[in-house]
Amino acid sequence: MSRRFQYSPWVASIGLFVVWEILVRGLNVPSYVLPTPSASFVAAWVFRDAIWMHAVQTLLTTLGGFAIAVVFGVVLGSLVGSSRAIYSAANPILIGFNSVPKVALVPILVMWFGIGTVPAVLTAFLISFFPIVVNVATGLATLEPELRDVLRSLGASRLDVLLKVGFPRSLPFFFASLKVAVTLAFVGSVMSETVASNVGMGYLMMSASSKFNMPLVFAGLLVIAAMGVAMYGVFSAIELRSTRWATRGSPTA
């Protein structure tokens, strides 16, 4: 990102909070409908110990599900991307699965594993692996025919082609998908915690709303959003560093 725009994300975020604050105060919206951001920040401070504990829980849950999604997504994506037969066999199943709202799976997971951390990890996994599979498979499947001929005429095995060309080529796709997948993983874990858990940010917000503590609910939302932005930032940074060639050396492209 160029230096000139270094501060623009901060300006935009603070601007959003200011507009929100002014609108809520100006229109006299009651706090149990929409609290002001300042009230939410105050609530975040007051309940900081509880929020910290639940946020750590949610973060670990999310990263756990995300880690499974990465491993599973890379393996499945490699299979799907390197064989047309597997591609055509798996494609409808994958699309069908991705169309199922994952919230509908939480009760099933609860039946199998009971409430708590396990269904949250699994929901985070189930919701986030799809973009990884698609991107890894796309990266592997788009091998130029000429390059394939060059490699085959050298006697390269399928594994050679995969290691020398397929994986390096799909790295930018892979990292791009990680950014998306990690934010989806948050959606999954929080969703599951909301429905079926007694720890985590989802649970915290659920119980706060049942006590009509809207500022705390919004404090929870802001914390989740902040964690999502932070994780997105981490994976963008990794992406930029590891795939400089894909942007032809210019980090803004």
Place this chain on the structure above:
Amino acid sequence: MSVAFVDLDHVKLRYGGNADAPLALDETSMKIDKGEFVAVVGPSGCGKSSLLKLVSGLMPPSEGNVIVNDREVSGPLKIVGMAFQNPTLLPWRTTLDNVLLPLEIVEPYRGRMRGERKAFEEKAMQLLAKVGLGGFERKFPWELSGGMQQRASLCRSLIHEPDLLMLDEPFGALDAFTREELWDILQGLWMERPFTVILVTHDLREAVYLADTIYVMSNRPGKILLRQQNPLPRPRDQETTFRQDFIDLVHALKNQIRVVRSTSSEGGQS
């Protein structure tokens, strides 16, 4: 040499496997000696690229035999280098690492790569220097011009010292100056260590400049219509292109192609 290094015997090729698919190549026969430099010219779509794929074993013929080095070709040959109009370098590898790629795949280099990487790098640098890319070894392909990428691609096709080099319009996308410079580079490399070359080109001057033998192909489905020996002495250089016998040979080929095309279109080929 009595036995040809590459021998195509009444080869037919159709894409798609079923017997009534249209032919891409029809009754094609060629005999190429070891170390011979062959150029193939012909109209677009006549099957020149397909011919290269047949010879390198990337595709089996539908009928007939392809014999290379006394053996019937039944799968990808491992003694082949290839370069195309599109340089297809890997953007995440430096120029040097791109050129080293075949050595990471082809035996016996592959097994020795770990221990002798330095020596191989040295060899690749020498080759790059020969084509005028000295000093660009650590640059990425996208930091090179189109002509420079094509030189690197040529190095990649030769680094493992293949017996057979397949060039599919490798200079087609370049400007006239760069193209003629690369003719000289290719000729130089070939004269140093004669390997067998099949060069596909649309450019008759290129064919006459580089080749020992020029094959002219018909409209689709491709057939060999003409085999023209090229007696011009080597090494050929820029002066050669102004010689009367060079110009005459280009002319003669052009005329023959015109005749051939008009008669084959009378034959009802579309």
